[in-house]
Amino acid sequence: MIDYLKLTRPLNLFIIILTQAMIKYGLLVPLEVSTALNKFQFGLLIAATLFTAAAGNVINDLYDVAVDKINKPNKVIVGRTVSEKGAFYWYIVLNILGVGLGFYLANSIGHPGLAAVFIIVSALLYAYATQLKNILLGGNLLVSLLVAMSLIVVVLFDIFPAIQASPATGQLLATKLIMGYAGFAFYINLIREVVKDIQDIDGDKNGGRNTLAISLGRQRTANVVFILGAIALLTVLLVCYVRLYLFQKLLAYTIFMIAAPLIYFCVKAWKAKSKRDFAHLSLVLKIVMLTGIGSMLFFAEIAPEL
Numbered sequence: 001m002i003d004y005l006k007l008t009r010p011l012n013l014f015i016i017i018l019t020q021a022m023i024k025y026g027l028l029v030p031l032e033v034s035t036a037l038n039k040f041q042f043g044l045l046i047a048a049t050l051f052t053a054a055a056g057n058v059i060n061d062l063y064d065v066a067v068d069k070i071n072k073p074n075k076v077i078v079g080r081t082v083s084e085k086g087a088f089y090w091y092i093v094l095n096i097l098g099v100g101l102g103f104y105l106a107n108s109i110g111h112p113g114l115a116a117v118f119i120i121v122s123a124l125l126y127a128y129a130t131q132l133k134n135i136l137l138g139g140n141l142l143v144s145l146l147v148a149m150s151l152i153v154v155v156l157f158d159i160f161p162a163i164q165a166s167p168a169t170g171q172l173l174a175t176k177l178i179m180g181y182a183g184f185a186f187y188i189n190l191i192r193e194v195v196k197d198i199q200d201i202d203g204d205k206n207g208g209r210n211t212l213a214i215s216l217g218r219q220r221t222a223n224v225v226f227i228l229g230a231i232a233l234l235t236v237l238l239v240c241y242v243r244l245y246l247f248q249k250l251l252a253y254t255i256f257m258i259a260a261p262l263i264y265f266c267v268k269a270w271k272a273k274s275k276r277d278f279a280h281l282s283l284v285l286k287i288v289m290l291t292g293i294g295s296m297l298f299f300a301e302i303a304p305e306l
Helices: 002-007 010-028 039-063 065-071 084-108 112-130 138-162 169-199 201-206 212-216 218-244 248-271 275-305
Strands: none
Touching (some): 002 084, 010 039, 010 138, 010 169, 039 084, 039 112, 039 138, 065 201, 138 169, 169 201, 169 218, 201 212, 212 218, 218 248, 248 275
C-alpha cells in the first residue's frame, strides 16, 4: 500500500493542502471575507482537489514508465512493486473520489455547474499524461496552469457562490490576492517544469518527446532558465519597491524568504551543468513556492492599507 501512496506524490499533495488551508485560514478568515463553505465543506474541497491531483500523478507515472527507467531508475514503481493494471485501477478510484466529491460539493452549495471544474481538470490531467507533454511547452504550460487552479478553485467554490448582488470589498481584495498568488505559482512552476526537462533530457529523447531542452539543447535552455529566474526576481523586487515598502515585516519576509532564494537560484542556474545541479534547482523553486505561500499570513494585517 505504501507504494500506491508513493505514486500519488504525497509531498506535492501536502503543498496543495497547505496552500488551500493558508488561503482559507490565513487570508479569508482573518480578512472576514464572506464565503460559501463551512469547515466541513472546505475539507471536502481540499479532499476533492487532492484526489484529483493524486489521480493525475498516478496516470502520469503509468505513462512515464519507459522514460523514468532512464531518468530515475531507482524510483520506478509501476511495473515493479505496483503492476500496470493495479496502477490504472488506483487511478480510476482516485478519479472517481475526486470528481465525485467535487460533484457533491457543487450541489451542496447550490451551484451544480461548478462540478465541471473537476471534470475538466481530470480530463486535462489525462490529456497531459498521454499526449500534451509531448508538445513543445504545451505540457509545461498546462501543468503550471493546473497548479494555479489549485488556488483558483478556492475562489470558484468559496468566494464566487457567496457573492450577492455585487462583490463586497473584502471579496474583491481576497480574489485579487489569490489570483496574484495563482499567477506567481504558475510562473514559478513553469520555470521548474523547464528545469525538470533539462534534468530529464536523456529519457525524454528516448521517449520521442519534444521539450525545450531537446529543441534548444541543455546549455541554451539553462540560459533560458536563468533569464526566467531573473525576471521572477526583478518582479518580486519591483513589488517590494512599489507596493510593500511601507510594510516592514512583509517587506523583510519577501526580501529574505523569496527574493534571496531567487538570487541563489539565478546564481546556481548560471553555473548549472550536471543532472544533480538541475535537481537542486528544482528543489530551490519548490522552496520558493512554499515561502511565497507563507507570505499570505501578513496580508490580513496590512489589508486595510492596500
